[in-house]
Amino acid sequence: MAENTLLACDDPTIISLFQALDNFQKNEQAKLTEKLKKERKALRREIKYYRKTWFATISLLYTGFNDLLKIRTALEQFDEQEKLANQEWLRFWKISAEPSQHIKYKLMGWV
Numbered sequence: 001m002a003e004n005t006l007l008a009c010d011d012p013t014i015i016s017l018f019q020a021l022d023n024f025q026k027n028e029q030a031k032l033t034e035k036l037k038k039e040r041k042a043l044r045r046e047i048k049y050y051r052k053t054w055f056a057t058i059s060l061l062y063t064g065f066n067d068l069l070k071i072r073t074a075l076e077q078f079d080e081q082e083k084l085a086n087q088e089w090l091r092f093w094k095i096s097a098e099p100s101q102h103i104k105y106k107l108m109g110w111v
Contacts, residue, residue: 090096
């Protein structure tokens with residue numbers, strides 16, 4: 001019975017206290033909502049920046065990898081062309097790159 005009397009109380013002080021509490025909660029909620037909106041906006045900006053940076057990094061990595069493959073292919077072609085040029089040079093001068101079958105190497109006794 002006493003609870004009903006407290007709840008149904010028409011005391012202006014209590015009513016103004018509840019209104020002040022309600023206003024305080026609304027203000028705090030509005031401040032928090034605004035703070036969270038600003039934070040969300042900042043986070044979205046950061047995500048956009050890091051996403052852009054990430055894609056630029058991946059693009060750079062892809063370009064570097066393709067360039068590395070081109071360099072490797074060029075080096076392989078160079079080695080092959082150099083080998084062929086050396087063979088042609090030896091053939092032109094009639095130089096055999098194979099050791100002669102007539103020459104026998106003898107190990108010295110002191111070795």
